Amino acid sequence: MSAFLDRVAxxxxxxxxxxxxxxxxxxxxxxxxxxxxxxxxxPEVVRGMxxxxxxxxxxxxETNSFGGSRYMLAKYGHGDRVKELNCRxxxxxxxxxxxxxFVLGSMGPTGEILEEKGGTADAGEMYEVFCEQAAGLxxxxxxxxxxxxxxxxxxxxxxxxxxxxxxTGLPVVATLCYDRGPxxxxxxxxxxxxxxxxxxxxxxxxxxxxxxxxxxxDMIEIVDAMRQSTDLPIxxxxxxxxxxxxxxxxxxxxxxxxxxxxxxxxxxxxxxxxGGCCGTGPEHVRAFALxxxxxxx
Amino acid sequence: xxxxxxxxxxxxxxxxxxxxxxxxxRAELIDFxxxxxxxxxxxxxxxxxxxxxxxxxxxxxxxxGGTPALEVMDGGLIAGxxxxxIKFRENFIFVPEVLACxxxxxxxxxxxxxxxxxxxxxxxxxxxMGTVKGDLHDIGKNLCIMLLRGAGFEVIDLGVDISAxxxxxxxxxxxxxxxxxxxxLTTTMPNxxxxxxxxxxxxxxxxxxxxxxxAPVTPEFAEEMGADAYxxxxxxxxxxxxxxxxxxx
Numbered sequence: 408m409s410a411f412l413d414r415v416a417x418x419x420x421x422x423x424x425x426x427x428x429x430x431x432x433x434x435x436x437x438x439x440x441x442x443x444x445x446x447x448x449x450p451e452v453v454r455g456m457x458x459x460x461x462x463x464x465x466x467x468x469e470t471n472s473f474g475g476s477r478y479m480l481a482k483y484g485h486g487d488r489v490k491e492l493n494c495r496x497x498x499x500x501x502x503x504x505x506x507x508x509f510v511l512g513s514m515g516p517t518g519e520i521l522e523e524k525g526g527t528a529d530a531g532e533m534y535e536v537f538c539e540q541a542a543g544l545x546x547x548x549x550x551x552x553x554x555x556x557x558x559x560x561x562x563x564x565x566x567x568x569x570x571x572x573x574x575t576g577l578p579v580v581a582t583l584c585y586d587r588g589p590x591x592x593x594x595x596x597x598x599x600x601x602x603x604x605x606x607x608x609x610x611x612x613x614x615x616x617x618x619x620x621x622x623x624x625d626m627i628e629i630v631d632a633m634r635q636s637t638d639l640p641i642x643x644x645x646x647x648x649x650x651x652x653x654x655x656x657x658x659x660x661x662x663x664x665x666x667x668x669x670x671x672x673x674x675x676x677x678x679x680x681x682g683g684c685c686g687t688g689p690e691h692v693r694a695f696a697l698x699x700x701x702x703x704x
Numbered sequence: 705x706x707x708x709x710x711x712x713x714x715x716x717x718x719x720x721x722x723x724x725x726x727x728x729x730r731a732e733l734i735d736f737x738x739x740x741x742x743x744x745x746x747x748x749x750x751x752x753x754x755x756x757x758x759x760x761x762x763x764x765x766x767x768x769g770g771t772p773a774l775e776v777m778d779g780g781l782i783a784g785x786x787x788x789x790i791k792f793r794e795n796f797i798f799v800p801e802v803l804a805c806x807x808x809x810x811x812x813x814x815x816x817x818x819x820x821x822x823x824x825x826x827x828x829x830x831x832x833m834g835t836v837k838g839d840l841h842d843i844g845k846n847l848c849i850m851l852l853r854g855a856g857f858e859v860i861d862l863g864v865d866i867s868a869x870x871x872x873x874x875x876x877x878x879x880x881x882x883x884x885x886x887x888x889l890t891t892t893m894p895n896x897x898x899x900x901x902x903x904x905x906x907x908x909x910x911x912x913x914x915x916x917x918x919a920p921v922t923p924e925f926a927e928e929m930g931a932d933a934y935x936x937x938x939x940x941x942x943x944x945x946x947x948x949x950x951x952x953x
Contacts, residue, residue: 428889438838438889438892439837439865439889482840482864518841518843520803524800525800525801525802588795591795593798596798597797597798597799597801649922651924652928657891657894
């Protein structure tokens with residue numbers, strides 16, 4: 408069976424990592440640059456990022472492969488490097504992982520909308536694209552795949568879950584992105600936390616959850632709603648608030664201490680795996696580890 | 705002041721009653737729809753329901769029956785999209801439904817556009833749209849473009865990863881009065897400011913109004929970098945564009 412799922416099944420709190428993009432930007436990624444290219448031309452930065460997170464107290468680190476689908480890589484002229492860049496992403500995180508710690512292969516949205524949802528993407532092709540990326544991550548040795556920041560639960564997300572399962576047999580963590588609108592919290596396609604929790608469970612996810620999009624106060628509400636609708640473990644990756652500009656610089660307002668304190672409520676609401684998304688770094692993870700379980704293990 | 709019952713379409717009456725909650729908006733729309741001929745409201749209904757084959761057929765029939773193209777567009781197609789925009793803004797419908805409505809709108813507009821341009825009728829305004837340098841995410845921008853076109857704007861879509869020079873070049877080439885910039889990434893968001901500076905350096909800043917939007921963009925950020933307006937979503941984008949262009953509904 409899967410060591411990752413066995414550990415998750417114990418129900419003990421697992422701390423995931425912080426943002427990948429934010430870290431890479433601080434360490435040389437140019438605005439508009441291809442993050443996954445760093446796996447090949449700056450491997451020391453990507454490996455160092457994983458090491459920083461494990462040192463700070465992460466039990467789980469995600470790979471630098473969020474935009475590693477053929478659709479996304481092709482926009483940078485790297486459409487033919489899917490296998491290489493995803494495999495490398497997994498290897499670099501694996502190399503930094505102490506024994507007993509986990510590597511989650513990150514898979515983000517394709518940036519396309521399926522035909523059935525009013526867009527132009529073909530479902531069969533999208534499925535193949537996810538299979539290709541998942542195979543690269545599996546080759547590099549991930550423990551599970553985290554399909555994240557998705558908006559289309561019945562279309563793109565379901566295809567991705569099926570693709571990962573079919574092509575690798577790896578466990579799947581599936582997290583969606585919500586917005587707060589005048590009538591509450593919805594994905595871009597109009598699904599609620601309750602309905603997505605049910606849909607993800609039916610689609611075969613092993614762990615469900617939410618990431619990005621909203622501040623931590625809303626995330627507590629999302630986790631609570633998902634908890635009412637599924638028995639699966641819940642993971643959440645939370646932004647350090649919504650970005651704002653201070654004297655020309657982009658600043659994420661939520662401090663490590665504030666987030667750690669709020670994370671207690673996320674856990675009370677029912678999440679057993681917590682971590683950061685945009686704007687969070689190793690210092691956030693350190694604060695989570697300190698407050699929530701008394702320090703890095 | 706018209707009453708709800710003055711609107712000559714059961715479908716539009718029911719839609720208005722169920723989905724338009726703001727009093728001022730409701731009163732304005734009731735006045736508007738009450739003055740539209742029933743056969744044009746059938747076109748509106750086909751847009752709102754996302755029935756593109758009906759939108760195509762009904763638009764052709766209205767034109768063949770002698771209704772002027774401008775009237776078919778305003779009373780049928782744009783009138784339909786007005787309700788679609790409100791339902792989207794209020795979370796009654798979401799992206800897939802809006803895309804279906806936009807497709808229906810387009811099915812009608814293909815018959816209207818050639819007639820209008822042949823008779824020299826100008827659009828509300830000409831808008832240049834694109835995502836800024838380094839940003840490849842275009843779902844939000846594309847939604848804005850659909851709704852802008854649905855409201856009667858002519859939109860020149862530059863696509864993604866657009867440099868300041870290309871925005872400036874497009875404004876000059878098309879004599880556009882509006883520019884809309886979008887960014888999804890916090891890291892590319894500052895390129896909106898750089899593009900605005902480039903317009904100043906090119907001595908063109910006073911010739912255009914610039915609107916910005918995208919997930920990480922805020923009104924404060926828009927103001928700080930010198931944009932004329934900010935839109936939180938695609939419906940607001942249309943409202944902002946109308947305000948900047950100085951046109952009514």
